[in-house]
Amino acid sequence: MTHVQSGLPDQYGVREDYIPKDSYISREFAALEKQRLWPRVWQIACRLEEVPKIGDYVTYEIADESIIIVRAGEDDVRAYYNVCQHRGRKLTNGCGHTNKLFCRYHGWRWNLDGTSDAVIDREDWGDRLSDESLRLTGPKIDFWGGWVFINMDENAGPLLDHLHPIASIFKNYELEKMRYRWYKSVVLPCNWKVALEAFNEGYHVQTTHRQLLPYYDDATASEEHGPHGTFFSPPGTRLTGAPSRRLDVAMPNDLRPSIVAYFDMLERDLKAIVSERAHRASQRLVNDVPPGASHMDILIQLGGFTAEAAIAEGAGFPALTHEEIVRAWQDWHVFPNHVFLLAPDAILAYRARPWKDDPDQCLFDIWSLVRYAPDQVPPLNREFYENWQDHDGWGLILEQDFRNLADIQQGMKSRGFKAARPSPVQERALSNFHRTLRSYVLG
Ligand code: FES
Numbered sequence: 001m002t003h004v005q006s007g008l009p010d011q012y013g014v015r016e017d018y019i020p021k022d023s024y025i026s027r028e029f030a031a032l033e034k035q036r037l038w039p040r041v042w043q044i045a046c047r048l049e050e051v052p053k054i055g056d057y058v059t060y061e062i063a064d065e066s067i068i069i070v071r072a073g074e075d076d077v078r079a080y081y082n083v084c085q086h087r088g089r090k091l092t093n094g095c096g097h098t099n100k101l102f103c104r105y106h107g108w109r110w111n112l113d114g115t116s117d118a119v120i121d122r123e124d125w126g127d128r129l130s131d132e133s134l135r136l137t138g139p140k141i142d143f144w145g146g147w148v149f150i151n152m153d154e155n156a157g158p159l160l161d162h163l164h165p166i167a168s169i170f171k172n173y174e175l176e177k178m179r180y181r182w183y184k185s186v187v188l189p190c191n192w193k194v195a196l197e198a199f200n201e202g203y204h205v206q207t208t209h210r211q212l213l214p215y216y217d218d219a220t221a222s223e224e225h226g227p228h229g230t231f232f233s234p235p236g237t238r239l240t241g242a243p244s245r246r247l248d249v250a251m252p253n254d255l256r257p258s259i260v261a262y263f264d265m266l267e268r269d270l271k272a273i274v275s276e277r278a279h280r281a282s283q284r285l286v287n288d289v290p291p292g293a294s295h296m297d298i299l300i301q302l303g304g305f306t307a308e309a310a311i312a313e314g315a316g317f318p319a320l321t322h323e324e325i326v327r328a329w330q331d332w333h334v335f336p337n338h339v340f341l342l343a344p345d346a347i348l349a350y351r352a353r354p355w356k357d358d359p360d361q362c363l364f365d366i367w368s369l370v371r372y373a374p375d376q377v378p379p380l381n382r383e384f385y386e387n388w389q390d391h392d393g394w395g396l397i398l399e400q401d402f403r404n405l406a407d408i409q410q411g412m413k414s415r416g417f418k419a420a421r422p423s424p425v426q427e428r429a430l431s432n433f434h435r436t437l438r439s440y441v442l443g
């Protein structure tokens with residue numbers, strides 16, 4: 001494979017500062033992703049909390065493939081290709097609860113363990129239908145942090161190997177105890193990677209989310225970890241709640257009010273990463289922490305107040321060292337199509353997928369997860385929007401990100417544009433992502 005539709009010879013490849021635009025806009029590239037990327041990678045299908053009872057199922061759609069995740073037993077969650085073994089009707093859609101997997105065309109049925117339950121007039125086939133050949137087949141399935149992952153490649157390595165080093169960095173976070181605070185899916189007017197990358201670098205904050213700068217020192221660094229990548233605040237960055245060094249603003253003597261204001265803003269404009277409980281805990285800072293406390297001390301106290309509230313509620317709180325919190329406090333891109341932002345009691349996560357073979361659209365899932373007391377888990381309500389403008393509850397931050405997307409996708413098609421030029425410092429993870437991606441797609 002030498003080149004794709006843009007006509008750029010692949011020797012230009014991906015450099016630290018150069019990503020050929022064909023990756024985002026070419027139909028041929030999208031077709032190659034469908035053929036060579038999606039069938040070969042570990043990807044999140046759902047969370048275990050979505051199939052709590054035997055018979056609960058969720059379907060996961062990816063690039064013409066549909067996969068059923070179903071709970072077949074107390075500790076037995078399985079994945080099947082969502083297709084009838086008679087003449088290929090899709091077995092089900094969406095999510096729900098059932099005792100049998102049933103085909104609505106001629107009525108063939110399967111048990112939850114994948115064995116055949118009924119073939120109408122089976123004697124017509126004589127001995128040509130063996131039980132074994134009727135059994136539903138599926139991709140590989142594995143579990144981590146409460147998520148159900150699938151991989152259609154029979155030769156795929158273990159999920160935990162793929163997640164290295166992320167799984168070990170997050171290991172004490174008890175992610176499996178988190179539950180959905182909200183779950184929204186939206187069709188966005190851009191390539192799935194354009195959407196994902198809008199959430200995988202901090203360089204755009206100074207322009208796109210300028211209102212954060214009084215509370216967030218936004219200069220970031222970016223790192224690669226195998227196929228994965230992160231961006232983070234490098235040593236020397238001011239701590240959470242301090243103004244960006246880009247602003248000509250003196251460091252306040254008392255940072256408590258500005259941390260409170262920042263948490264207020266995140267609660268109002270995002271409703272994720274910072275749990276409602278952490279937001280409430282931040283309001284204690286002004287009364288319960290002395291004005292002379294060091295910046296680090298204020299943040300440590302805030303963590304303590306949050307933990308105290310979580311334990312009092314019955315939610316529990318992970319036992320994390322200061323080093324573990326600092327290490328995980330990054331924006332993590334998990335190859336190929338997930339981004340995670342973690343706090344000890346909450347996560348904001350994203351998943352991007354192609355939509356209808358169209359390189360100019362994607363399906364984007366946004367998950368706000370929180371660690372709740374078992375009796376306080378809110379009911380799961382999955383919201384879906386065909387157009388982000390149909391919903392006015394995104395909050396300012398996501399809305400600001402969404403406003404860029406259609407113009408990025410259209411802009412990249414211009415004859416005046418050859419390649420994306422990510423910052424070799426702040427957007428390094430993007431280059432690494434595309435190098436890995438091209439190794440799948442171009443062989
Ligand atoms: S296609 Fe499913 S029973 Fe015929």
Ligand SMILES: [Fe+2]
Pocket residue numbers: 198199204208209397401
């Ligand atoms: Fe953003």
